[in-house]
Amino acid sequence: MKNDQKQSFLALAREVLHIEAAAITRLAAQLDHTFSRAVELILACQGRVVVSGMGKSGHIGKKIAATLASTGTPAFFMHPAEAAHGDLGMLTDKDILLALSNSGESDELLALLPALKRKGVPIIAMTGRPQSTLATEAGIHLDASVEKEACPLGLAPTASTTAALALGDALAVVLLDAREFKAEDFALSHPGGSLGRRLLVHISDIMHAGDALPRVQSGCSLKDALLEITGKGLGMTAVCDAGGELMGIFTDGDLRRTLDKTLDLGGLRIDDVMARQPRTIEAHRLASEAAHEMEQHKINGLLVVDRDGHLVGALNMHDLLKAGVV
Incomplete structure (x- = not known):
C-alpha cells in the first residue's frame, strides 16, 4: 500500500x-x-x-x-x-x-x-x-x-x-x-462487574472465620504456631491471650526474619518472635479498603476485628484476588 x-x-x-x-x-x-x-x-x-x-x-x-x-x-x-x-x-x-x-x-x-x-x-x-x-x-x-x-x-x-x-x-x-x-447505587445495578465487587463486597463476606481462622494462644511454641499457619494456609496466625484478646501476629515474613537471626527454632516461643502491634481492619468495611491497606503498608494479610476490637477473622491478598476486588 x-x-x-x-x-x-x-x-x-x-x-x-x-x-x-x-x-x-x-x-x-x-x-x-x-x-x-x-x-x-x-x-x-x-x-x-x-x-x-x-x-x-x-x-x-x-x-x-x-x-x-x-x-x-x-x-x-x-x-x-x-x-x-x-x-x-x-x-x-x-x-x-x-x-x-x-x-x-x-x-x-x-x-x-x-x-x-x-x-x-x-x-x-x-x-x-x-x-x-x-x-x-x-x-x-x-x-x-x-x-x-x-x-x-x-x-x-x-x-x-x-x-x-x-x-x-x-x-x-x-x-x-x-x-x-451515588457510586454505591451504581454498584447495585452492576453486581456482576468489577465496580460492583469493589463497592458491594465487604470484608465479612470473604474473611476466614471460626475454625478457618488461624489462631494460637500466647505462650505456645513456635512449632505449634508454624503448624497452625501451615494448616490454615493463610501465611500467618493471630496470637491471643487466654481470654481471646489479640496479642500479636506471626507471618511467613516473620519466620524468614527469625531464620536470619537463628536456625535453632526448637526453644522459641511464639511470644519471642511475634509482631506485637498487628494491623487490623474492621469486618464491616469494604474489601477494597483491605486491598488499599495491604498495598499501602506492603503486607499480604490482615487480621479482622469487630467494632469492639475483638478478633473475628483474617484474610490475605489471595482472598481479594479470588473475590475480584483487585
Missing part, C-alpha cells in the same frame, strides 16, 4: 472525528430550557422512561435506555414496529416515551402517536428537525440537529447518531446528579 494512500486514510479519519466533535460542541450551544423541562418531566415520572427508535436511531436508543437504567432512571427500549403489534401494551399513563428519529418522520413512530396520546403517555422527541411531525406532535422536543454528517456521501448516519448519543448521555448524567445517585 502506497504511503500517500495511508495518509489519505488518516486525513479522512481525522476529518470524521473533527466533524463529529464539532457536532457535539454545537449541540451544547443549542441546549435551551426544553432540556430542563425534559429533566423535570422525567424526575416527576412515576413509571419508566420507554425509549424507542428505528434503525440507527434504535441502536442509539438502546444505549440511552441502558445508561438511564444503570444511573437511577428506570428505563427500557421498545421497538416501534413491535409496539404497533402489541408491545405498546407495556406502556402505562405513568410512563414517558422518549422517541428518537433524526428525520422526525419515521413511519413506525408516527403510527404510534394516536394510541400514545389516547393512553395519555407524555412524549419527549429527540430529532434533528425541529419542524418535523414527531417534533411538533411531542410535548417536549430535544433538538439534536447537526450541520452535516461525517459520511462523505451525506447518507450514513454518523454525526447525527453521535449527537443523539451525547444528548442522551447528558440527559442521564443530569438526572443522576438531580437524584443524588
Whole structure:
C-alpha cells in the first residue's frame, strides 16, 4: 500500500472525528430550557422512561435506555414496529416515551402517536428537525440537529447518531446528579462487574472465620504456631491471650526474619518472635479498603476485628484476588 494512500486514510479519519466533535460542541450551544423541562418531566415520572427508535436511531436508543437504567432512571427500549403489534401494551399513563428519529418522520413512530396520546403517555422527541411531525406532535422536543454528517456521501448516519448519543448521555448524567445517585447505587445495578465487587463486597463476606481462622494462644511454641499457619494456609496466625484478646501476629515474613537471626527454632516461643502491634481492619468495611491497606503498608494479610476490637477473622491478598476486588 502506497504511503500517500495511508495518509489519505488518516486525513479522512481525522476529518470524521473533527466533524463529529464539532457536532457535539454545537449541540451544547443549542441546549435551551426544553432540556430542563425534559429533566423535570422525567424526575416527576412515576413509571419508566420507554425509549424507542428505528434503525440507527434504535441502536442509539438502546444505549440511552441502558445508561438511564444503570444511573437511577428506570428505563427500557421498545421497538416501534413491535409496539404497533402489541408491545405498546407495556406502556402505562405513568410512563414517558422518549422517541428518537433524526428525520422526525419515521413511519413506525408516527403510527404510534394516536394510541400514545389516547393512553395519555407524555412524549419527549429527540430529532434533528425541529419542524418535523414527531417534533411538533411531542410535548417536549430535544433538538439534536447537526450541520452535516461525517459520511462523505451525506447518507450514513454518523454525526447525527453521535449527537443523539451525547444528548442522551447528558440527559442521564443530569438526572443522576438531580437524584443524588451515588457510586454505591451504581454498584447495585452492576453486581456482576468489577465496580460492583469493589463497592458491594465487604470484608465479612470473604474473611476466614471460626475454625478457618488461624489462631494460637500466647505462650505456645513456635512449632505449634508454624503448624497452625501451615494448616490454615493463610501465611500467618493471630496470637491471643487466654481470654481471646489479640496479642500479636506471626507471618511467613516473620519466620524468614527469625531464620536470619537463628536456625535453632526448637526453644522459641511464639511470644519471642511475634509482631506485637498487628494491623487490623474492621469486618464491616469494604474489601477494597483491605486491598488499599495491604498495598499501602506492603503486607499480604490482615487480621479482622469487630467494632469492639475483638478478633473475628483474617484474610490475605489471595482472598481479594479470588473475590475480584483487585
